[in-house]
Amino acid sequence: METRHIGRAVTRNEDARLLAGRALFVDDVELPGMLHAAFLRSPHAHAEIRSVDVAAARARPGVVAVVTAEDLGAYWKPGPLLVPPPPIPGVVFRQRCQVPLARGVVRHVGEPVAMVVAESRYIAEDALADIVVDYAPLPAVGDLEAALAPGAPRVHADLPDNIAAEVRQAKGDYAAARARAAHLVRRRFRYDRGASIPMETRGIVAAWDAKADRLTVWDTTQAPVVIRNGLAAMLGLAESQVRVVAPFIGGGFGPKIMMFYPEEMLVPWAALRLGRPVKWIEDRLEHFFATTHERGQIHEAELALDAEGRILGVRDEFLMDTGAYDPYGLTVPLNSQCTLLNCYDIPAYESRFRAVFTNRTLVSPYRGAGRQHGIFVIERLLDAAARELGLDRVEIRRRNLIPPDRFPYRNEIIYQDFAPLTYDSGDYAALLDKALAAIRYERFLSEEQPRARAEGRHLGLGIVCYVEGTGIGPYEGAKVRVQPSGKVTLATGIGTQGQGHFTVLAQVVAEQLGVDVRDVEVTTGDTDQFDWGVGTFASRGAVVAGAATHEAAAAVRAKVLKAAAEHFECAEADLVLADGKVSIAGVPERAITLGELARLANPLRGAVKPGTEPGLEATRYFGPEMGATAAGVHAMVIEVDAETLRPTIHRYVVVHDCGTVLNPLILAGQIQGGVAQGIGNAFFERLVWSEDGQLLNASLADYLLPTSLDVPRMELHHTVTPSPLNPLGTKGAGEAGAIPVGALFAQAIEDALDLPSRGIEIAEIPLSPSRLWEIVHGGG
Amino acid sequence: MSARVAVTVSVNGTTHRREVEPRLLLSDFLRHELGLTGTHVGCEHGVCGACTIRLDGAPVRSCLMFAVQADGHAIATVEGLAPAPGRLSVLQEAFRDAHALQCGYCTPGILMTVSAFLEETPDPTEEEVRHALSGNLCRCTGYQHIVDAVLLAARRLREG
Numbered sequence: 001m002e003t004r005h006i007g008r009a010v011t012r013n014e015d016a017r018l019l020a021g022r023a024l025f026v027d028d029v030e031l032p033g034m035l036h037a038a039f040l041r042s043p044h045a046h047a048e049i050r051s052v053d054v055a056a057a058r059a060r061p062g063v064v065a066v067v068t069a070e071d072l073g074a075y076w077k078p079g080p081l082l083v084p085p086p087p088i089p090g091v092v093f094r095q096r097c098q099v100p101l102a103r104g105v106v107r108h109v110g111e112p113v114a115m116v117v118a119e120s121r122y123i124a125e126d127a128l129a130d131i132v133v134d135y136a137p138l139p140a141v142g143d144l145e146a147a148l149a150p151g152a153p154r155v156h157a158d159l160p161d162n163i164a165a166e167v168r169q170a171k172g173d174y175a176a177a178r179a180r181a182a183h184l185v186r187r188r189f190r191y192d193r194g195a196s197i198p199m200e201t202r203g204i205v206a207a208w209d210a211k212a213d214r215l216t217v218w219d220t221t222q223a224p225v226v227i228r229n230g231l232a233a234m235l236g237l238a239e240s241q242v243r244v245v246a247p248f249i250g251g252g253f254g255p256k257i258m259m260f261y262p263e264e265m266l267v268p269w270a271a272l273r274l275g276r277p278v279k280w281i282e283d284r285l286e287h288f289f290a291t292t293h294e295r296g297q298i299h300e301a302e303l304a305l306d307a308e309g310r311i312l313g314v315r316d317e318f319l320m321d322t323g324a325y326d327p328y329g330l331t332v333p334l335n336s337q338c339t340l341l342n343c344y345d346i347p348a349y350e351s352r353f354r355a356v357f358t359n360r361t362l363v364s365p366y367r368g369a370g371r372q373h374g375i376f377v378i379e380r381l382l383d384a385a386a387r388e389l390g391l392d393r394v395e396i397r398r399r400n401l402i403p404p405d406r407f408p409y410r411n412e413i414i415y416q417d418f419a420p421l422t423y424d425s426g427d428y429a430a431l432l433d434k435a436l437a438a439i440r441y442e443r444f445l446s447e448e449q450p451r452a453r454a455e456g457r458h459l460g461l462g463i464v465c466y467v468e469g470t471g472i473g474p475y476e477g478a479k480v481r482v483q484p485s486g487k488v489t490l491a492t493g494i495g496t497q498g499q500g501h502f503t504v505l506a507q508v509v510a511e512q513l514g515v516d517v518r519d520v521e522v523t524t525g526d527t528d529q530f531d532w533g534v535g536t537f538a539s540r541g542a543v544v545a546g547a548a549t550h551e552a553a554a555a556v557r558a559k560v561l562k563a564a565a566e567h568f569e570c571a572e573a574d575l576v577l578a579d580g581k582v583s584i585a586g587v588p589e590r591a592i593t594l595g596e597l598a599r600l601a602n603p604l605r606g607a608v609k610p611g612t613e614p615g616l617e618a619t620r621y622f623g624p625e626m627g628a629t630a631a632g633v634h635a636m637v638i639e640v641d642a643e644t645l646r647p648t649i650h651r652y653v654v655v656h657d658c659g660t661v662l663n664p665l666i667l668a669g670q671i672q673g674g675v676a677q678g679i680g681n682a683f684f685e686r687l688v689w690s691e692d693g694q695l696l697n698a699s700l701a702d703y704l705l706p707t708s709l710d711v712p713r714m715e716l717h718h719t720v721t722p723s724p725l726n727p728l729g730t731k732g733a734g735e736a737g738a739i740p741v742g743a744l745f746a747q748a749i750e751d752a753l754d755l756p757s758r759g760i761e762i763a764e765i766p767l768s769p770s771r772l773w774e775i776v777h778g779g780g
Numbered sequence: 781m782s783a784r785v786a787v788t789v790s791v792n793g794t795t796h797r798r799e800v801e802p803r804l805l806l807s808d809f810l811r812h813e814l815g816l817t818g819t820h821v822g823c824e825h826g827v828c829g830a831c832t833i834r835l836d837g838a839p840v841r842s843c844l845m846f847a848v849q850a851d852g853h854a855i856a857t858v859e860g861l862a863p864a865p866g867r868l869s870v871l872q873e874a875f876r877d878a879h880a881l882q883c884g885y886c887t888p889g890i891l892m893t894v895s896a897f898l899e900e901t902p903d904p905t906e907e908e909v910r911h912a913l914s915g916n917l918c919r920c921t922g923y924q925h926i927v928d929a930v931l932l933a934a935r936r937l938r939e940g
């Protein structure tokens with residue numbers, strides 16, 4: 001290859017537009033005659049709806065329509081199931097999908113009951129206050145274990161209990177492992193709900209063009225193609241009649257993919273019905289109730305070890321809060337179940353989970369997507385085992401790492417992509433060694449910590465390992481075309497929410513076609529440009545769409561060389577492709593630009609020869625047979641103030657292996673952002689609910705996101721074991737930063753305050769200064 | 781609905797006159813009346829800082845003001861930062877070079893906060909930068925590259 005673009009810290013193609021305030025976000029779409037929607041939402045966690053009176057709202061000047069479930073006619077039906085249950089023997093899955101507007105009963109605070117469409121958002125919100133709903137409150141369930149108690153109120157009255165799903169998976173023979181064990185460690189762990197809180201809330205604009213017979217929808221979705229296909233089916237339109245655009249999106253992190261949010265079904269329907277464009281932008285209060293959450297799980301786990309601290313087996317049983325409906329299937333608990341095995345050679349595993357309906361907002365994957373729970377459980381068990389066996393916490397990990405010669409490593413259980421969980425490649429000891437050196441582990445133990453203790457300061461260290469299954473199928477596609485101008489266009493079906501796809505994918509194209517990265521124009525998330533694909537989730541965008549882009553660009557490269565060889569009447573092997581032109585090796589003055597070749601490939605006279613196509617264009621698809629497994633180690637040194645229990649992070653080290661690095665600058669950003677969210681999850685962010693299911697901290701003033709004063713400077717290191725599963729050798733990196741942070745905080749805080757010597761362990765996330773105070777002072 | 785009120789404001793040096801409802805937020809006025817959609821809205825309750833603009837030079841949250849309160853004042857928004865179309869200011873360039881934005885949603889508010897900060901504090905420490913940024917939430921970056929960008933911009937501005 002003539003020039004290397006892959007692996008360079010290229011600054012981003014998309015930034016100029018964003019920095020100048022010229023980038024289009026959904027709420028920036030303004031159309032003539034546009035109406036505005038607002039939603040009346042349930043104030044109760046669980047209630048029967050006796051009646052809805054919208055007469056006064058309809059009569060308000062400026063109101064164009066008020067819609068209840070009854071008004072939807074045949075359009076009213078539960079949304080589709082996004083991910084079906086996995087092909088695991090004995091799986092129980094009870095599908096109860098959300099409905100566009102509640103009919104008869106509301107099952108969580110914030111569930112939409114009516115939609116108002118008016119000349120302005122201000123008027124639409126005025127009209128919400130005119131609607132009178134007669135609710136008869138019903139008892140609600142919030143707590144996971146209470147939801148399973150005999151006689152608990154039922155979220156879905158037609159079901160015998162609140163169990164949404166049950167899955168058992170096993171590897172090896174845990175009972176035999178347990179019988180042989182020299183040591184057993186048994187613990188209970190709890191992880192509480194948090195929210196992703198992208199800075200841009202959700203939003204949707206829909207416009208029906210009666211003359212063209214087409215619907216255009218701008219949506220903050222992470223999966224525009226799937227939304228397009230679903231909307232066309234629901235509205236009885238051909239797919240070619242619907243265009244979905246996911247323009248610049250202000251952060252996604254998972255919850256912006258959830259087919260279908262009620263508003264996503266209703267706003268396009270209203271635009272079609274009313275013949276005018278309709279916009280709805282979620283406000284921050286709505287976002288807290290109406291956009292999906294994650295994280296509520298309770299684990300009971302047991303680790304069986306031999307006398308040397310080698311893991312013989314693990315048993316885990318957990319409950320997972322799925323909220324009032326379960327359209328996203330079992331992705332989150334399957335991730336927890338699988339990721340618990342982490343980077344360790346665990347011969348026997350027995351795991352059962354039950355997903356539980358509660359009267360709370362729906363749960364769908366949020367950055368990490370259940371993986372942090374699995375990591376938290378195994379890493380906490382190892383910390384306890386090390387203590388009980390008198391081993392160093394690093395040593396017990398090292399003894400159990402999967403050695404580099406065991407790849408591909410088969411875990412025998414089924415992952416979220418329904419393929420058997422297999423680690424493609426890795427060198428876990430190398431990661432651990434690098435982290436130990438960077439955090440100066442030995443020196444911390446021998447000098448820093450004793451010195452601090454002598455001064456009465458509480459300094460602690462945490463070090464934890466993690467893996468992340470990334471880059472799963474089914475597939476993505478890419479279309480690459482050389483324009484007559486010499487610029488190259490790339491279109492793909494994924495959406496982008498800040499991951500730098502406009503640059504990273506351009507680098508992949510530039511690598512093949514020898515053009516400047518700035519001359520590659522990337523379009524993502526516009527179904528008129530490319531309409532095959534699945535979406536951006538599971539750290540898969542750069543891996544799967546990147547591989548498809550590579551293949552398409554390589555095919556165009558072949559066409560370019562063939563065309564140039566014909567033009568020069570020479571052999572392809574004698575050609576050099578660089579700087580936007582093809583020249584004959586050793587004769588640089590004999591050159592032709594890519595733009596000229598593109599024009600020659602699309603002649604106005606003459607025929608396209610049989611078996612050939614006009615233009616320099618290719619479309620390719622890539623579907624990995626399974627996900628690529630990234631891995632890493634995080635380490636940190638913190639100091640905890642003994643009075644306030646407020647921690648200060650002194651050093652934070654990330655060592656990460658995500659295979660081939662496409663752009664180290666963008667990768668650093670992904671990791672730093674992930675860690676920041678992990679820190680929020682570990683120490684700041686908890687959704688607090690009242691007994692009757694009210695969310696008590698639904699504002700950014702009360703639900704605290706980490707600020708620039710809370711997130712430390714991080715030291716990043718990499719190792720590279722390329723993935724054999726795709727042509728570029730990449731593994732995903734989007735979620736990794738967030739995954740191990742809870743386990744890291746727990747270990748470091750225990751260490752700083754020397755809690756285990758007082759018989760106290762940290763078995764829950766999120767923490768906070770006050771929760772920590774309760775734990776330290778025996779508040780349970 | 782109450783009667784409309786006349787508002788005259790100068791935004792990025794251009795005078796605009798409109799009749800608006802007294803309850804119209806300044807952020808909505810800028811975005812939807814004037815079409816200056818670079819100013820973003822993340823919370824509408826004064827916490828996130830995405831809507832930060834400069835009012836007579838001072839950084840303020842446009843979601844916490846009514847448009848009518850801006851009558852007679854001079855406003856600067858992100859659209860006015862670049863020296864010319866197709867070019868970026870030193871601050872904007874530093875943000876690109878340091879990869880200080882991912883989704884870019886928080887960025888306009890941060891640029892407006894920082895542009896005011898650097899006028900008052902041309903040679904800041906990292907600590908001072910972090911304090912200056914602490915009223916603007918970013919969910920994507922973890923702030924480190926933003927801090928780097930501000931320090932880089934400060935240096936470039938001092939070196940001219």
Ligand code: FES
Nearest residue numbers: 822823824829843
């Ligand atoms: S939108 Fe104004 S501070 Fe958040």
Ligand code: FES
Nearest residue numbers: 882886918919920
């Ligand atoms: S870059 Fe996305 S919120 Fe800051």
